Amino acid sequence: MANFIDRRLNAKNKSTVNRRRFLRRYNQQIKRAVSDAINNRSVTDLESGESVSIPKRDVSEPVFHQGRGGERDMVHPGNDQFKPGDQMKRPPAGQGGGSGEGQASPDGEGEDEFVFQISKDEYLDILFDDLELPNLKKNQLAKVTEYKTVRAGYKADGNPSSIDIVRSLKNSLARRTAMAGKYKSRLRKAKEQLEALLENPIEHEADIKILEAEIETLESKIKKVPFIDEFDLRYKNYEQQPIPTSKAVMFCLMDVSGSMDQATKDMAKRFYILLYLFLTRTYKNVEVVYIRHHTQAKEVDEQEFFYSQETGGTIVSSAIKLMNEIIQDRYSPSEWNIYAAQASDGDNWADDSPLCSELMRKNIIPLVRYYAYIEITTRNHQSLWREYEQLTAEYENFAIQHIKEVADIYPVFRELFKKQVK
CATH class of the missing domain: 3.40.50.410 (von Willebrand factor, type A domain)
Known part of the structure; x- marks a missing residue:
């Protein structure tokens, strides 16, 4: 009987459905294998999976094969002993090169059991199948998810009662610094220049008027920057965290x-x-x-x-x-x-x-x-x-x-x- 080994990679769980179907189909055999394995390994290893062996007779599939008799004139690739036209005797019954069910071949090789690996979750599912915690119905109310309210940063809108004053003032200060900072710098320099010119006002009368007008304009622009704006307001944010x-x-x-x-x-x-x-x-x-x-x-x-x-x-x-x-x-x-x-x-x-x-x-x-x-x-x-x-x-x-x-x-x-x- 020919055996085909699939060595393709199982990319993106393409064979997951087939695997589940296999586990369902051979559920009883796998249960027996897991029950036997539990006595042969430390229970401290239960966090890992298990290699499960199933007798080959339990997973054998019906196959079509050539009946006895007739002539076959093919020569298989790789043959180095025969050529077309050669005749060879059919071996007596029971003396084939392979081994039958449960029999070892003459060269010491026989058919192994079917071995596959199950994951930790699959192992525990099978291990604890058909089991339940007694009085579990009494616990159902205790298993309802509860929530507690926790702080979760800040948000730009909310109820007036949840305004965070300190955070809002920090935003206001940052905004006013960004918007009026350049005007304040120019205002400071203009005042310094004005003080220097006022030491001799007659000679610099025209320049003094220009600086005074500039100072007035800068102070007007600074005053137009509001102390607090809706953009500055920050509200305490709360969310429900499951317990x-x-x-x-x-x-x-x-x-x-x-x-x-x-x-x-x-x-x-x-x-x-x-x-x-x-x-x-x-x-x-x-x-x-x-x-x-x-x-x-x-x-x-x-x-x-x-x-x-x-x-x-x-x-x-x-x-x-x-x-x-x-x-x-x-x-x-x-x-x-x-x-x-x-x-x-x-x-x-x-x-x-x-x-x-x-x-x-x-x-x-x-x-x-x-x-x-x-x-x-x-x-x-x-x-x-x-x-x-x-x-x-x-x-x-x-x-x-x-x-x-x-x-x-x-x-x-x-x-x-x-x-x-x-």
Whole structure:
């Protein structure tokens, strides 16, 4: 089968329509390829695109070809072994020079899978297809664009109440300097000459009269230049500047006690980054707050959040209390869409788990759009999971999921944010 390679440059997006048609046509194959790729790469690389491979059998097209039998007397260009009239035996079935579907050729070359590159936006569209933020309808009012009035320079017309006096006087001074400056210079010189001639007025009587007439003319011209003119007036200009109100904050809570090893933290990090990228597709501004805890909670930066080492026990309620304090201090629920994700291996003081459940009911769940708890462990669930399990039955904006290995991250994420049946 002949393969044609198009090496023409894609100038001015001439093949954009064909590309979109291709992505629609092979949507299911691409989805499977992206789902496989998410488990083989770091989620921190999601800002870039992805090379997607599709089995050749899925993109094969019907072709016309010569049937068996008959005589062919052509000699292909570049042939250096045969000439017209030579006869050669047909190779037995299955021993052709090429390779069949899924078979390697005798010289080690076979047909590769079809590989193409998708952009960052295409990758994220496929990655988050069929997902939605729960309770998003409640946020629609908060996403209406608001405007604030800001100064935007000056304009030549407007209401008298918006006149800028200082700027108008500056324009007046500049205009009067430009229009009367040459007359004032000549007037000054004429007065200097007149003073010199007045020392001996009898001898210079005629010249004095000429200078006096000139001075009178110049002063008349200077007086005709108005102190203020409509051309000088400047009015304060205001314009409406849009304020992005669709802003969200994402709280990342994580247990960093001695039982949380680096591999568990890395899995939590991948989940957090998936959530962040998903939120940025809905909200213009997304802030991230990192809260780490063992027996005490602390707000930290990203580096310390994921890589600082701690030892000791676990008191989860300390992180929930700190989150509530930060919300009250900096993130009013009337202005911010609040999301939270908590990662833990399930360890907690048995006496602290009921307190966590109580704090969630009273202080956190009523304020957040969505709260997701992921437990990363291969062990049996403990008291914290059982307390949180009761909350899932009471509140639709609270969910829990279990992750055992890296391959579970993306399926769990899709389960948490799958579209709800209307």
